[in-house]
Amino acid sequence: MLFSIIVPVYNSEKYLAQCIESVLCQTYTNFELILIDDESTDSSYELCQSYSVKDPRVRVVRKKNGGTSSARNAGLDIVTGQYTTFIDNDDYWHDPDALALLATQLEESQADALFYNSVSYYQNTDSFSHVKEPLSRNQLLSLSTEDALKELIQHQLLYRAVWTKVVKTSLIKEHHIYFPEGMRNEDTDWTATLLQHISSLDYCEKTFYVYRKGTGNAQTDTAPNFKIITDLAKILKKHTDTAQSLPQKRREVLYHYLAYPYAVWMAQIRSCSLRHPAVKKEFSAMKKYSFLLKYNWDPSVRLVSCAYRLLVLELHLIY
Numbered sequence: 538m539l540f541s542i543i544v545p546v547y548n549s550e551k552y553l554a555q556c557i558e559s560v561l562c563q564t565y566t567n568f569e570l571i572l573i574d575d576e577s578t579d580s581s582y583e584l585c586q587s588y589s590v591k592d593p594r595v596r597v598v599r600k601k602n603g604g605t606s607s608a609r610n611a612g613l614d615i616v617t618g619q620y621t622t623f624i625d626n627d628d629y630w631h632d633p634d635a636l637a638l639l640a641t642q643l644e645e646s647q648a649d650a651l652f653y654n655s656v657s658y659y660q661n662t663d664s665f666s667h668v669k670e671p672l673s674r675n676q677l678l679s680l681s682t683e684d685a686l687k688e689l690i691q692h693q694l695l696y697r698a699v700w701t702k703v704v705k706t707s708l709i710k711e712h713h714i715y716f717p718e719g720m721r722n723e724d725t726d727w728t729a730t731l732l733q734h735i736s737s738l739d740y741c742e743k744t745f746y747v748y749r750k751g752t753g754n755a756q757t758d759t760a761p762n763f764k765i766i767t768d769l770a771k772i773l774k775k776h777t778d779t780a781q782s783l784p785q786k787r788r789e790v791l792y793h794y795l796a797y798p799y800a801v802w803m804a805q806i807r808s809c810s811l812r813h814p815a816v817k818k819e820f821s822a823m824k825k826y827s828f829l830l831k832y833n834w835d836p837s838v839r840l841v842s843c844a845y846r847l848l849v850l851e852l853h854l855i856y
Contacts, residue, residue, distance in 0.1 A: 538640050540568040541618030541706065545608030546585060547575040549626035552749065557588050557595070559629035565637035570595045571612045576602035581626075606716035606723045609699075613715060620651075622703040627752050632745035639703055639741060646678065648739035650731060651703040654694060656744050660751035669694060671742040678739070683786040685738055690793050690834040697725045697798070700746060708734060720768040725798050729776040732791055733783060763815065766805045770823050773799055777826055792832040799829045800841040 542560055546553065560570050572585040572595065582599055589595040600611050609623065620643060624630070643651060657666035672692060677685045689695035708714070712734045716723045773795060780791045806820060833839045 538567060538620065538644060539618040540565075540636060540640070540703070541571060541612075541616035541621045542568055543571045543573065543609055543612035543616070543621065543623050544626055545573050545575060545605050545612070545623075546577060546581050546626045547602075547605075547608070548577045548579045548581060550577075550579045550581050550584060552627040552629075552752070553581055553584055556624060556626055556629045557585075559631065560624070560636075561588070561592060561594075562633045563630070563636040564634050565640050566594075567640075568594060568636060569616075569618060571615065572597045573608040573612045574599045575604065575608045576600065603718060606718045606720065610715050610718065613709060616706055618706055620703050621706045621709060623700045624746075625700060625748075627749045628700065629747050629749075630745050631747050632743065635743070635745035638743060642674075642739050642741060643703065646737070646739040648737045649705050649708050649735040650737075651739040651741060652689060652695065653701055653703075653741040653746065654744045655696065655698065655701055655746040655748045657748045657750050660749055662751075665747075668744050671744070672740060674740045674742050681786075682736060682738055683790050685740075686732065686790045687793070687834060689740075690790075691836075693835060693837070695728075695794065697728050698748070699724050699727055700748075702728070702731070704731065704735075717772075720771070721765045722769045722772055722798070725769065726772045726775070729772070729791065729794060732794055733776075733779065733787065766802065767819060769798060769802045769805065770819060773802060773823070773826055773829075777829065789832065792829055793834040796829045796832045796838040797835050799826060800838055803841060 544556060549556075557570065557572070560568070572589075574582040574585055574597065576599065585595075585597045589597045596615070598611060598615070600608065613621070639651060654669055654671060656668050659666070672688060672694060677688060680688065686695065704714070712730070714727065714730050714734065717726050720726070776791060776795055780788045783791065802823065806816060830838060830841065
């Protein structure tokens with residue numbers, strides 16, 4: 538089984554070596570590591586090249602700057618593996634047996650997608666986040682795909698981040714599960730599309746992916762601006778409308794998945810000046826999607842229903 542591992546690279550010379558070496562040290566060796574340099578202005582590209590000279594499994598592509606989505610899509614265009622996964626250029630795998638475990642599980646299940654957890658590493662304090670308690674793989678495999686997804690959402694273990702999943706390359710190609718270019722919240726969009734098309738899933742109980750925070754490169758390190766807010770609104774509209782054509786149980790799964798991003802959108806819109814006319818216009822357009830808050834398998838969503846009512850009241854008082 539060949540894995541394709543895509544890493545979008547941009548100005549990450551400080552952390553890139555650790556990322557690359559965490560893959561090259563894997564005990565399972567049947568993989569291709571695809572490094573897509575998005576026109577870095579530091580030494581990242583040269584570093585990528587140095588690894589490709591030493592290891593034929595490393596493939597390097599340098600492209601015109603277009604952002605993370607564009608780089609990932611360039612990687613998807615050239616993958617040859619049976620399964621595809623992603624790593625961000627400042628993150629890493631901390632277990633050399635991670636890929637071997639994934640290979641063993643997927644050889645057995647042949648699932649369309651395999652989900653796994655991550656742990657956050659806080660750069661500023663040199664500390665790690667608490668590792669969430671995993672679910673039982675055997676229990677999830679005994680359930681229907683919809684019920685397994687429900688379990689993941691209820692336990693807040695279905696992440697939007699693309700690097701918490703391994704997906705059949707044929708499924709990605711067949712349904713063109715690519716990333717929206719020129720937009721933020723691209724992982725939310727990609728995962729929503731994936732959830733509409735998988736027929737089977739697997740789950741890895743082991744946590745091996747380390748998400749580095751506090752570098753200034755990650756999306757969560759960036760304060761919300763109005764474009765981030767409107768991009769997320771577009772994604773929510775797109776997938777809420779698309780869900781209408783899905784079978785009922787899968788539609789409910791998608792609604793429950795989208796409910797949390799809707800709650801995030803609310804928090805972001807609240808961080809703006811509510812007196813700005815553009816904020817009022819955006820809120821009015823998104824109000825009809827507030828029904829998503831009723832889909833609250835995710836415990837966090839239950840907490841924001843009151844906040845939504847307060848936000849509506851606040852806007853009424855202003856306008």
